[in-house]
Amino acid sequence: MTIAERVRARTPVRRWGALTAAAIVWFALYEVNEPFWTWLVKDVVGLDLTSRLGSGVLFFVYDSVKIGLLLIGIIFVVTVARSFMNVERTRALLGGRREGVGNVMAAGLGVITPFCSCSAVPAFIGFVAGGVPIGVTMSFLIASPLVNEVAIALLFGMFGLGATVLYATAGLVVAVLAGFVLGRLHVERWVEPFVFETRLGGRLIDSSLALSWDDRIQMGVEEVVTILRRIWPYLLIGIGVGAAIHGWAPEDFFTRYAGADNPFAVLIAVAVGIPLYSNAAGVMPLVQALYDKGMPMGTLLAFMMAVVALSLPEMILLRRVLKPRLIATFIGVTGVGIVAVGYLFNAVIPS
Amino acid sequence: MLIKILGPGCANCANLERAARRAAADLGIDAQFEKVTDYPAIVGYGVMATPGLVVDEQLVLSGRVPTAAQLRELLATFVG
Numbered sequence: 216m217t218i219a220e221r222v223r224a225r226t227p228v229r230r231w232g233a234l235t236a237a238a239i240v241w242f243a244l245y246e247v248n249e250p251f252w253t254w255l256v257k258d259v260v261g262l263d264l265t266s267r268l269g270s271g272v273l274f275f276v277y278d279s280v281k282i283g284l285l286l287i288g289i290i291f292v293v294t295v296a297r298s299f300m301n302v303e304r305t306r307a308l309l310g311g312r313r314e315g316v317g318n319v320m321a322a323g324l325g326v327i328t329p330f331c332s333c334s335a336v337p338a339f340i341g342f343v344a345g346g347v348p349i350g351v352t353m354s355f356l357i358a359s360p361l362v363n364e365v366a367i368a369l370l371f372g373m374f375g376l377g378a379t380v381l382y383a384t385a386g387l388v389v390a391v392l393a394g395f396v397l398g399r400l401h402v403e404r405w406v407e408p409f410v411f412e413t414r415l416g417g418r419l420i421d422s423s424l425a426l427s428w429d430d431r432i433q434m435g436v437e438e439v440v441t442i443l444r445r446i447w448p449y450l451l452i453g454i455g456v457g458a459a460i461h462g463w464a465p466e467d468f469f470t471r472y473a474g475a476d477n478p479f480a481v482l483i484a485v486a487v488g489i490p491l492y493s494n495a496a497g498v499m500p501l502v503q504a505l506y507d508k509g510m511p512m513g514t515l516l517a518f519m520m521a522v523v524a525l526s527l528p529e530m531i532l533l534r535r536v537l538k539p540r541l542i543a544t545f546i547g548v549t550g551v552g553i554v555a556v557g558y559l560f561n562a563v564i565p566s
Numbered sequence: 567m568l569i570k571i572l573g574p575g576c577a578n579c580a581n582l583e584r585a586a587r588r589a590a591a592d593l594g595i596d597a598q599f600e601k602v603t604d605y606p607a608i609v610g611y612g613v614m615a616t617p618g619l620v621v622d623e624q625l626v627l628s629g630r631v632p633t634a635a636q637l638r639e640l641l642a643t644f645v646g
Contacts, residue, residue: 301629302615329629333576334615336605341614413606434630535605 230428245284252277271462278454278500281372286446286496287439289368294438297329298431302338304328309347309355314398317351322390325358326383332360332529339536344415349406350398357549358390361524365442366495373503374512381560382516389520389552396548405541449497457500460508480514481557485550488521498522512564517557524549567597567644572608572618572628575601579617581631586619589637595645 252273256262262269305324309317330338335356342352362383370379426434491498502515530542537545569586573579583599590597602608602620611620615629621644632640 303628306614330615333574333578334629336574337608337616338614340605340609341612344609409606413609415609415612430633430636433633437631 230432234432241284241288245281248280248284249277252280267462271458274461274504275454275458278457278503279451282369282450282454282496282500283443285368285372286365286443289364289371290439290442291435293364293367294329294435295431297327298426298434300324300328302328302330302334302341305355306338306342306345306347309342309351310345312347312351314348314350314395317348318354318391318394318398321347321351321354321394322358322387325355325390326362326387328355328359330359332532335529335532336535339533340410340413341415343406343410344413348398349403350394350396352394353397353545354390354394357393357524358387360526360529361390361520362386363495363523365446366499366519366523369495369499373499374506378512378516381512382519385516385556385560386520386524389524389549389556393545393549393552397545400544402541402544405538405544407536407538410536446494446496449494450500453497454500457504460501460504480511481517481554481561484514484518485521485554485557488518489525489546489550490527491522495519495523511561513557513560513562516560517553520553520556521550524553567595567641568600568622569597570600570602570620572602572611572613572620573616574603574605574608576616578631582617582619585631585634585637586641589634589641592634592638593641593645595641597641 253264256269256273256276257264262272264270264273305328308324309321312320339352339356342355343349367379367383370382498519502519506512506515525546530546533542533545567590569590571579571583571586573582579601583601587597587599602611608616608618611618611625613625613628617631618628619626619640621641626640
């Protein structure tokens with residue numbers, strides 16, 4: 216039995232009433248989070264909050280709950296909002312677009328279209344078979360994981376609006392430019408031939424049609440459960456490592472080796488980030504801890520982008536449709552874009 | 567009735583198959599199930615977001631796992 220069937224919030228009053236109540240509970244929990252843990256760790260357990268153990272423990276529990284709440288809230292809202300959009304509609308909008316305008320549109324649509332990277336292969340084939348240029352398709356596939364709701368939720372919660380807007384803008388620019396460059400390189404040669412032979416058959420259905428509000432709300436709840444179930448191990452490991460850095464790493468360790476003075480810092484951060492398989496949730500606590508230790512924002516955002524945008528499992532999936540040379544070019548072009556963004560931010564943002 | 571589940575074997579594909587089997591059983595439909603994991607074949611049905619559900623060669627749903635009630639409603643239209 217599904218959640219919607221169990222709750223049976225069918226009347227509008229009950230449905231919106233339940234949503235309002237959920238929102239109030241959410242805000243209340245978010246507000247009491249810090250005072251509650253501070254009280255528990257300091258007054259009940261009796262740890263000194265300036266000590267390594269005390270600050271590490273507080274960082275871990277407080278951050279786990281805060282990140283969990285942010286994820287629940289933002290994934291739910293984004294899923295409900297995105298249920299009005301779908302991949303079929305996106306493909307129809309992009310079909311036959313010229314490069315340039317097409318890349319910009321594709322990157323934007325990559326952000327608002329509900330899309331799981333597990334569908335990267337059928338979407339790639341469907342886009343190309345539907346007349347979307349390869350470069351434009353790549354802009355979509357880069358933007359979609361890069362500027363995703365999990366990254367946005369966490370950045371907003373930890374660094375506020377400024378860093379979030381910066382990250383989202385940079386992510387879009389990287390997606391547009393990398394897709395455009397790949398299109399210019401005429402990478403069609405390195406796409407597996409069967410992709411061009413595939414014909415889109417069947418009647419394309421509009422999967423956002425005929426969804427009621429109850430359906431959309433239920434999809435939101437299910438998405439929250441699915442994502443949290445998938446990412447919680449990464450999240451806990453990330454927060455654990457973050458807490459360890461917070462409490463134990465020497466104050467100047469990272470600034471000495473990866474600070475603003477090191478011209479190779481961004482390059483190293485991206486090179487480390489590409490093979491690292493995690494997601495925004497796992498990386499974020501680390502990013503925050505490193506930021507607190509004085510690492511510059513540009514380096515950290517570049518690191519996070521490299522982790523989120525380029526991952527080994529997705530490359531293995533895409534290998535079904537892309538030849539190794541194209542995958543290498545894809546990683547190279549996107550990586551260069553991310554490095555450029557990192558240096559730009561470090562130059563612009565005073566640390 | 568021939569029901570095809572389109573998808574490369576992701577968690578949602580398994581969820582969809584389980585839900586579809588239950589819905590068919592609820593309705594007392596004698597349905598055969600088939601998994602389609604080949605990408606060109608999946609896209610051939612017009613599916614770009616997995617999982618997809620094909621009933622008697624007609625694509626009825628893609629990109630999400632519907633509720634059991636929705637599936638029963640969907641399948642019932644093919645019986646009448």
